[in-house]
Amino acid sequence: MSAAAGTERPMRSRRPAIERPGHEAVATKGWLRAHKWLLMRRLSQALILAAFLAGPWLGLWIVKGNLSSSLTLDFLPLTDPYLLLQSIAAGQWPYREALLGAGIVLAFYLLAGGRVYCSWVCPMNIVTDAAAWLRRRLGLKGGKVPSAHTRYWLLGLTLIAAAATGSLAWEWVNPVSMLHRGLIFGFGLSWGIVLAVFLYDLLIASRGWCGHVCPMGAFYGLLGSRSLLRVSAGRRTECNDCMDCFAVCPEPQVIRPALKAAGQSHPLILDKDCTNCGRCIDVCSKNVFRLTTRIDRSES
Amino acid sequence: MNTRRPASAEPDRPIQPRRRFLKEMAGAAGGACLLSMGVGMIASEASARPATALRPPGALAEPDFLAACVRCGLCVRDCPFDTLKLAELGDNVATGTPYFDARAVPCEMCEDIPCVAACPTAALDRDLTDIGQARMGLAVLIDQETCLNFLGLRCDVCYRVCPVIDKAITLELVHNPRSDRHAMLLPTVHSDACTGCGKCEHACVLPEAAIKVLPHRLAQGKSAAHYRKGWEEKERAGGSLIGEQTQLPMRGLEDRNYGDTRVAPDYRPATPDGGLDSGWKP
Numbered sequence: 001m002s003a004a005a006g007t008e009r010p011m012r013s014r015r016p017a018i019e020r021p022g023h024e025a026v027a028t029k030g031w032l033r034a035h036k037w038l039l040m041r042r043l044s045q046a047l048i049l050a051a052f053l054a055g056p057w058l059g060l061w062i063v064k065g066n067l068s069s070s071l072t073l074d075f076l077p078l079t080d081p082y083l084l085l086q087s088i089a090a091g092q093w094p095y096r097e098a099l100l101g102a103g104i105v106l107a108f109y110l111l112a113g114g115r116v117y118c119s120w121v122c123p124m125n126i127v128t129d130a131a132a133w134l135r136r137r138l139g140l141k142g143g144k145v146p147s148a149h150t151r152y153w154l155l156g157l158t159l160i161a162a163a164a165t166g167s168l169a170w171e172w173v174n175p176v177s178m179l180h181r182g183l184i185f186g187f188g189l190s191w192g193i194v195l196a197v198f199l200y201d202l203l204i205a206s207r208g209w210c211g212h213v214c215p216m217g218a219f220y221g222l223l224g225s226r227s228l229l230r231v232s233a234g235r236r237t238e239c240n241d242c243m244d245c246f247a248v249c250p251e252p253q254v255i256r257p258a259l260k261a262a263g264q265s266h267p268l269i270l271d272k273d274c275t276n277c278g279r280c281i282d283v284c285s286k287n288v289f290r291l292t293t294r295i296d297r298s299e300s
Numbered sequence: 301m302n303t304r305r306p307a308s309a310e311p312d313r314p315i316q317p318r319r320r321f322l323k324e325m326a327g328a329a330g331g332a333c334l335l336s337m338g339v340g341m342i343a344s345e346a347s348a349r350p351a352t353a354l355r356p357p358g359a360l361a362e363p364d365f366l367a368a369c370v371r372c373g374l375c376v377r378d379c380p381f382d383t384l385k386l387a388e389l390g391d392n393v394a395t396g397t398p399y400f401d402a403r404a405v406p407c408e409m410c411e412d413i414p415c416v417a418a419c420p421t422a423a424l425d426r427d428l429t430d431i432g433q434a435r436m437g438l439a440v441l442i443d444q445e446t447c448l449n450f451l452g453l454r455c456d457v458c459y460r461v462c463p464v465i466d467k468a469i470t471l472e473l474v475h476n477p478r479s480d481r482h483a484m485l486l487p488t489v490h491s492d493a494c495t496g497c498g499k500c501e502h503a504c505v506l507p508e509a510a511i512k513v514l515p516h517r518l519a520q521g522k523s524a525a526h527y528r529k530g531w532e533e534k535e536r537a538g539g540s541l542i543g544e545q546t547q548l549p550m551r552g553l554e555d556r557n558y559g560d561t562r563v564a565p566d567y568r569p570a571t572p573d574g575g576l577d578s579g580w581k582p
Contacts, residue, residue, distance in 0.1 A: 055377070061377075064373075064374055064377040064378075064418075065372040065373055065374045065377065066371075066372055066373055068370045068371050068372040068396075069370050069372030069374065069420050069421065070372065070374070071374060071418075071420075077420060079370070079372075079420060079421075080370070083370045084370065084421075087367060087368055087370060087421060090366075090367035090368075091364075091367055092364060092367045092368035092421070092422065092423075093422065094368070094420060094421035094422055095419070095420055095421060095422050095426070097420040098370070098420035098421045098422075101420065146327070146328060146331055147324040147325070147327055147328040149324065149325060149328040150327075150328040150331055152328075153328050153329045153331075154335060157335075162367070166363055166364075166366075166367050167363065167366035167367050167394075168366065168367060168369070168370070168371075171370075171371060171395070171396065172394065172395060177371065177396070178389070178395065178396070181371060181373070181386065181396050182388070184373070185373055185376070185385075185386040185388070185396075186386070186388050187388060187389075188387075188388020188389040188390045188391060188395070189388070189389040189390035190388065190389035190395065192389075193389070
């Protein structure tokens with residue numbers, strides 16, 4: 001550790017961008033505009049959580065239940081389609097509310113981009129973003145990152161495990177649903193699993209959980225692979241190769257094809273792994289990126 | 301030969317990425333396999349739940365329940381008495397599934413069964429419309445050594461609080477062999493009426509309840525399918541199925557009913573001087 005910190009010092013003076021990405025953007029655009037999407041995203045996460053917590057904390061029952069399945073204003077059912085899929089794989093057919101709820105959620109993410117769930121809704125995002133931020137600030141390198149395909153394998157295998165055991169096997173350990181349920185209904189010992197994810201992302205694998213392991217993210221990624229809402233590197237001719245977008249992006253591999261026209265001609269980020277978090281839009285001092293639709297292939 | 305030349309000119313290029321890809325895939329598949337197998341094993345291992353953790357009314361049989369329940373907690377939210385709670389990791393009940401501990405807070409048996417109405421996934425079966433038909437467990441008077449009624453007192457609390465009083469719990473009058481002159485009124489549970497709400501367990505006055513609601517699996521035996529009760533068969537058939545039996549005379553008992561082997565049928569115990577017939581009137 002001390003050896004790593006020793007080699008880190010000269011690095012910091014040479015390339016501050018890696019540890020403080022977005023520095024330039026703050027200087028040119030101002031702090032607020034350089035954090036616009038991040039703030040909106042945190043606001044979205046906080047508001048969703050607040051809506052769930054207003055009931056148990058203040059007695060204001062806006063939303064009952066949790067992200068697995070909920071009822072908003074005693075009227076709108078919403079159900080996590082991945083969870084419902086596991087339940088169906090385990091051999092149980094749900095009531096109409098759950099199917100309707102899952103249908104509404106499916107329709108939304110089909111349009112908005114599946115991994116919008118990951119970056120705008122999922123409470124685990126705050127944990128792993130914190131781990132990624134701390135890892136960057138501490139200059140931690142190395143570790144062992146599993147293949148990014150692991151999540152798709154795990155997605156398939158969680159469904160097979162559900163069918164084989166006839167129960168929601170993944171829900172025994174799923175840190176994502178456990179964190180949200182814990183916040184609303186009480187943690188028990190499950191904070192330990194959340195801490196494990198934080199430490200895994202911090203010490204072992206950079207962006208390991210959300211970017212490589214989480215089968216829920218994989219499910220939503222597949223769901224949104226043809227989504228309408230997309231980030232475009234429309235003004236990519238302005239790019240000055242500062243690498244800030246790569247440093248902050250939770251799925252850095254999705255940027256290159258659009259920004260550097262590698263394997264595609266248009267500037268749209270169409271990779272299903274992109275979470276539409278908009279952080280690249282924030283940190284770019286040259287305003288290369290913008291949120292648009294997949295039809296918009298214009299450059300400028 | 302010509303077509304193969306480009307490949308042999310760069311022998312490593314097309315192979316190495318593929319090999320790395322395969323290796324990566326194998327690693328990912330292997331890791332995911334291990335993880336999900338572990339999870340599957342935990343799931344099957346941990347699906348046993350403590351006997352005192354009762355499921356809400358209308359819950360499917362445990363294996364089906366664990367497949368159908370999405371751990372959303374809507375039943376918990378709609379329980380007006382805060383009976384239900386969601387299991388937290390470490391409660392030894394499948395994490396996130398609803399249960400209640402009858403000794404702490406029993407089920408109040410709401411007539412509209414709001415918990416069942418709230419469940420979106422059929423883990424709580426909506427075919428249950430009469431809460432009297434719920435079978436959350438079965439009360440068992442598990443400790444006859446400490447139960448006050450078994451000691452000859454008239455506690456009766458479990459009987460009095462039972463929402464299905466006189467059907468699910470009755471008081472059975474039995475001679476008290478210890479005093480030889482009192483009755484014991486024994487709380488007796490009937491499985492055809494007990495819903496397993498747990499009000500009896502909750503109300504038991506002892507520091508540790510003598511009556512407990514247990515899962516049916518623990519509380520009940522099961523008769524073999526081919527067993528017949530002679531007296532039931534006889535009643536159904538309107539007479540003995542094997543015809544009248546030859547009754548051999550027994551020497552010395554000729555004028556008695558068949559099977560009456562009492563030595564002195566006319567015997568009455570001597571009236572004691574005090575005790576029951578002391579003449580005292582309240």
